[in-house]
Amino acid sequence: xxxxxxxxxxxxxxxxxxxxxxxxxxxxxxxxxxxxxxxxxxxxxxxxxxxxxxxxxxxxxxxxxxxxxxxxxxxxxxxxxxxxxxxxxxxxxxxxxxxxxxxxxxxxxxxxxxxxxxxxxxxxxxxxxxxxxxxxxxxxxxxxxxxxxxxxxxxxxxxxxxxxxxxxxxxxxxxxxxxxxxxxxxxxxxxxxxxxxxxxxxxxxxxxxxxxxxxxxxxxxxxxxxxxxxxxxxxxxxxxxxxxxxxxxxxxxxxxxxxxxxxxxxxxxxxxxxxxxxxxxxxxxxxxxxxxxxxxxxxxxxxxxxxxxxxxxxxxxxxxxxxxxxxxxxxxxxxxxxxxxxxxxxxxxxxxxxxxxxxxxxxxxxxxxxxxxxxxxxxxxxxxxxxxxxxxxxxxxxxxxxxxxxx
Numbered sequence: 536x537x538x539x540x541x542x543x544x545x546x547x548x549x550x551x552x553x554x555x556x557x558x559x560x561x562x563x564x565x566x567x568x569x570x571x572x573x574x575x576x577x578x579x580x581x582x583x584x585x586x587x588x589x590x591x592x593x594x595x596x597x598x599x600x601x602x603x604x605x606x607x608x609x610x611x612x613x614x615x616x617x618x619x620x621x622x623x624x625x626x627x628x629x630x631x632x633x634x635x636x637x638x639x640x641x642x643x644x645x646x647x648x649x650x651x652x653x654x655x656x657x658x659x660x661x662x663x664x665x666x667x668x669x670x671x672x673x674x675x676x677x678x679x680x681x682x683x684x685x686x687x688x689x690x691x692x693x694x695x696x697x698x699x700x701x702x703x704x705x706x707x708x709x710x711x712x713x714x715x716x717x718x719x720x721x722x723x724x725x726x727x728x729x730x731x732x733x734x735x736x737x738x739x740x741x742x743x744x745x746x747x748x749x750x751x752x753x754x755x756x757x758x759x760x761x762x763x764x765x766x767x768x769x770x771x772x773x774x775x776x777x778x779x780x781x782x783x784x785x786x787x788x789x790x791x792x793x794x795x796x797x798x799x800x801x802x803x804x805x806x807x808x809x810x811x812x813x814x815x816x817x818x819x820x821x822x823x824x825x826x827x828x829x830x831x832x833x834x835x836x837x838x839x840x841x842x843x844x845x846x847x848x849x850x851x852x853x854x855x856x857x858x859x860x861x862x863x864x865x866x867x868x869x870x871x872x873x874x875x876x877x878x879x880x881x882x883x884x885x886x887x888x889x890x891x892x893x894x895x896x897x898x899x900x901x902x903x904x905x906x907x908x909x910x911x912x913x914x915x916x917x918x919x920x921x922x923x924x925x926x927x928x929x930x931x932x933x934x935x936x937x938x939x940x941x942x
Contacts, residue, residue: 590675593618593627599896600627600941601903601912602647604638604691605932611635612657616647617932618674621901621914621940624928628674635688639696639705644897644941645671650686650696650707666696666705666719671941680719682726685709691937692787693840694737701745704766706738716750718766727766732758742793743811751787751798755779757808757815774815777806786836786864790844790851797876799823799842799853801864803835805874821879823853823872835859837866838907839936840892844876846899850920851876854890867891867907873920882920888913896940901925903938910935 599621607614614632619625632638636651647669655661664682669675687695687710695708705719716738720727735750735758746762755778761770778785778800785798794811803823809816824834838854854868868887875882891907902922904913912931915922
C-alpha cells in the first residue's frame with residue numbers, strides 16, 4: 536500500500552505539486568498587492584455632462600439650403616432628409632423620415648412636415664402613421680399628430696404632403712389603395728377631416744384661397760376641394776377633361792408659382808393651369824418638341840421631378856432624352872431644354888447631367904440638378920434663362936427622387 540509519506544508515490548507527487556502551485560499563486564498575489572499599494576490612487580469618476588438646454592441652430596450664413604429626401608431603399612425603414620448648403624455642399628444636418636416618409640416645407644419655411652410610418656418592431660409589429668413637425672432652423676423635433684394608418688407609402692414626390700395657403704392645415708395623401716386626403720389641423724394638433732379623392736392623386740394648394748386644394752385625376756380631370764374654417768370639405772368641383780391618359784398622360788410632378796401650375800405630358804406638351812378658383816382652368820399650352828426632326832429622334836421628357844419653373848414664372852427647364860417611347864418616362868436627361876413660357880420659344884439647352892430631379896431656389900438665383908446615376912447634386916447659377924455651373928456635390932444620398940430649396 537502506498538502512503539502519503541512515500542516520496543515516490545503518485546498521491547504524494549500530487550500533494551507536492553498542489554503545494555508548489557499554491558506557493559506560486561500566493562507569491563503572485565503578494566507581489567500584485569505590493570504593486571497596488573505602490574501605484575497612484577485611482578481618480579474619482581468625471582462628473583456627467585450637463586444636459587443640453589438648447590439645440591444648435593443652423594448658422595444664418597447657410598441660407599442657401601437644399602433639402603434632399605432619401606428613401607434609402609437598401610434600408611428602407613431608415614429614410615432621412617439630408618440638409619446641405621448649396622454653395623459649399625456642407626452637411627448641415629438630417630431629419631429621420633423612417634419608413635417611406637414624405638415631406639413638405641411650411642409656407643414661411645420655418646417648419647418641415649414629415650408624414651411617415653413607424654412599426655413597433657422596425658420591420659414588423661404595430662403600425663403607427665404620424666405627421667411629424669420639425670423646426671427648419673435647428674431640425675429639432677417639435678411634435679407629432681397621429682394619422683389614420685392609410686397614408687400613401689410611396690416614393691418621394693411633391694404634393695403627397697402639402698400645406699394650405701393659410702399654413703394651418705397639412706394635407707396628406709392616402710392610399711389603401713382607395714385614395715383620400717387626410718386634413719391635419721396644426722393649430723389644434725389633430726386630424727380635422729378625411730376628404731375622399733377617388734381616382735385622384737396628390738394635393739395642390741391654391742395660393743389665393745386659404746384652404747383650397749386640387750388633385751389630379753386619372754380620367755384626365757382635376758378635382759378641386761374647398762375646406763371651411765374647421766378644415767371640413769365645404770365644396771367639391773371637377774374640371775372638364777384636360778388630357779387623355781391613354782394618348783398622352785401627364786407626369787404627376789407639377790411646378791408652381793402662386794396659383795399657376797405647370798404640367799408636362801409624356802410627349803412633351805406643357806399645360807399651365809390656374810388652380811385659384813373653385814374649378815381648375817387651363818391658361819396656356821406649349822409644345823416642348825417643336826420640330827419634325829426632334830420627334831423623329833424620339834425626344835421625350837423623363838425623370839421623377841422632371842421639370843422646374845423659375846419663381847418668376849418665365850422659364851421652364853425640362854429633363855429630356857432621345858429615342859424615347861412607351862415606358863421611357865423615368866429615364867434620366869441627355870439634355871435640359873429651356874423654354875420661355877411667355878413666347879413658347881426654346882432657348883439654348885443645358886447639359887443633362889443624367890438629371891432625374893430639378894428645382895429652382897425660391898430666390899430664383901440657382902437651379903439644382905440631381906444626377907440619377909451617381910446621386911451627384913449639380914448647382915447652377917441662373918439668370919435670364921441661362922445657367923452656369925456653380926458647384927458640384929458628389930453622392931448626396933442613396934435613393935433620391937425629390938429636391939427642395941429653403942431660400
